Amino acid sequence: MSDSIQLLLYASFFILFAFACIYLYFRYKYTYWTRKGVSHLKPKFPLGNNECIGTEAFSYGIETVEWYKEFKRRGLKCGGAWSWCNPVLIVTDPGYIKEILLKSFPSFSTRDFYHNPEYDPKNENIFVVDKEVWKNLRQKLTPVFTTAKMKLMFLAVVKCTEPMMDIFAKNAETEKDIDIREVFASYTTDVIGNVAFGLDFGSFSSEEGEFRKMGKEIFRSTPKRKLYLMLTRICEPIARYLGINNIPEPVTEFFTETLTETVKFRQINNSRKSDFLQLLINLYETTKDEEKPFTFDDLIGNVILFFIAGFDTSSTTMNFALYELALNPKLQDKTREEIRRVLDEHKGELTYESFKEMTYLRQVIDETLRKYPPVQAIARKTVKPHRFEDENFTLEKGISVVIPILALGRDPDYFPNPDQFDPERFNAENKQNINQYAYLPFGEGPRNCIAKRFGLMQTSIGLIQVLKDYKVSISPKTKMPLTLKKGLFLMQPNETLYLRITKA
Numbered sequence: 001m002s003d004s005i006q007l008l009l010y011a012s013f014f015i016l017f018a019f020a021c022i023y024l025y026f027r028y029k030y031t032y033w034t035r036k037g038v039s040h041l042k043p044k045f046p047l048g049n050n051e052c053i054g055t056e057a058f059s060y061g062i063e064t065v066e067w068y069k070e071f072k073r074r075g076l077k078c079g080g081a082w083s084w085c086n087p088v089l090i091v092t093d094p095g096y097i098k099e100i101l102l103k104s105f106p107s108f109s110t111r112d113f114y115h116n117p118e119y120d121p122k123n124e125n126i127f128v129v130d131k132e133v134w135k136n137l138r139q140k141l142t143p144v145f146t147t148a149k150m151k152l153m154f155l156a157v158v159k160c161t162e163p164m165m166d167i168f169a170k171n172a173e174t175e176k177d178i179d180i181r182e183v184f185a186s187y188t189t190d191v192i193g194n195v196a197f198g199l200d201f202g203s204f205s206s207e208e209g210e211f212r213k214m215g216k217e218i219f220r221s222t223p224k225r226k227l228y229l230m231l232t233r234i235c236e237p238i239a240r241y242l243g244i245n246n247i248p249e250p251v252t253e254f255f256t257e258t259l260t261e262t263v264k265f266r267q268i269n270n271s272r273k274s275d276f277l278q279l280l281i282n283l284y285e286t287t288k289d290e291e292k293p294f295t296f297d298d299l300i301g302n303v304i305l306f307f308i309a310g311f312d313t314s315s316t317t318m319n320f321a322l323y324e325l326a327l328n329p330k331l332q333d334k335t336r337e338e339i340r341r342v343l344d345e346h347k348g349e350l351t352y353e354s355f356k357e358m359t360y361l362r363q364v365i366d367e368t369l370r371k372y373p374p375v376q377a378i379a380r381k382t383v384k385p386h387r388f389e390d391e392n393f394t395l396e397k398g399i400s401v402v403i404p405i406l407a408l409g410r411d412p413d414y415f416p417n418p419d420q421f422d423p424e425r426f427n428a429e430n431k432q433n434i435n436q437y438a439y440l441p442f443g444e445g446p447r448n449c450i451a452k453r454f455g456l457m458q459t460s461i462g463l464i465q466v467l468k469d470y471k472v473s474i475s476p477k478t479k480m481p482l483t484l485k486k487g488l489f490l491m492q493p494n495e496t497l498y499l500r501i502t503k504a
């Protein structure tokens, strides 16, 4: 036998052996819930109960709706599933959810989200860090998002709608179709640019702005990235060892350079602004001597996070709100009437005070977030063993617990006739009857969305600016109905929503 054939045989044997080991390891892991005596779904090698390889390798998405339905059908408050080979507990009962997010928070204070502190310290942001580090960061960052800070930023956000308004004005004349998600993503990117960096990102300029490019880069899925994300799910220690990051490196490099220059410029020119970045610079400068300072890496990581969390969640909400309002012209007219009435009462000025009076608009947004929560599921990891009172098993340390936000929002037990878009569910009277732990678009408990007020504010401003002057309808170019993409952590429709805009 020649050397090369021998080598080929050895290599084939090695690959087969490695595959057999992986297969047996997965098979063993798939006995986890049986060993615990927990009712579970049937896993398939190698995805477990995931449906496809995508960015959901990071977290959980639309597949959790089916998991939820199955355990509800079995009359269970929770049940077992697998993401790849990892056992996860999916929770259906709002009482248990309250226990996880609030009452027993110390047992569930960590997210199930891959991160790599050693190789990627610049992305150790508040979303991913573990308990002790998180507590310190959350305390430091909470003052950045107070009502007083929102009031200060309000007019700056309104100003960011100007290029968007120009587009609407032009399209209303020419009756051209608008890819509304792209327009809103450019608006929210400019908002973050303005309030987080004090810069004009120019996302609407004819040449695509650098920041909008970065926004796209973050969510770009390449075969290499899929493979990396897969590894982070299958075996975190190996992924960490190989130096795999959760944010693409070009994005981190771009933000590091931009922030270093911007901070230097402000320090040299003694320029102080009233934006997020200034608040973070203040933190960086004033905590240098503390035992747990807010470092420059913390500053970079959290600005990148605000950028990611800030633009996509809000633009998705606006996209689906207009979709539903275009499908329901009566509700659209009612929203516009309220906006116009309130603006008239405030001399036509869109201010923080006038926005707060638009209660029907808020109902529309609340209902949009029920039907289309941008974050479809959240997951925590047990940091110590936990036992739910009605269960006869103990959750071990390190097990992921999934809260299926989208599935809960579409459960007829909590929201009768869930496919119907009905903002009245959230009027002052009906809102009181909503189970707080079945409606979770911003999560709940100490680790809920830190920027809920900001998210609602920029979403409202975007919608006000369209609806006050224009009627929106769905262009025949849109493939209807919109469906949701699989394999994503943040919700996205499969189809592009094209809108037609006419003067109202």
Ligand code: HEM
Binding pocket: 126, 127, 128, 138, 305, 306, 307, 309, 310, 311, 313, 314, 317, 373, 374, 375, 378, 379, 440, 441, 442, 443, 444, 445, 446, 447, 448, 449, 450, 451, 452, 454, 455, 456, 459
């Ligand atoms: C409509 C808009 C938004 C929605 C629906 C949303 C939703 C969420 C959800 C579901 C979580 C997880 C909560 C949990 O695990 O209990 C979260 C966390 C977070 N969000 Fe938002 N978000 C929005 C806007 C924003 C914006 C604009 C920012 C920043 C500028 C932001 C920053 C964050 C941060 C930093 C966390 C992590 C908090 C922590 O772990 O302590 N979000 N968000």
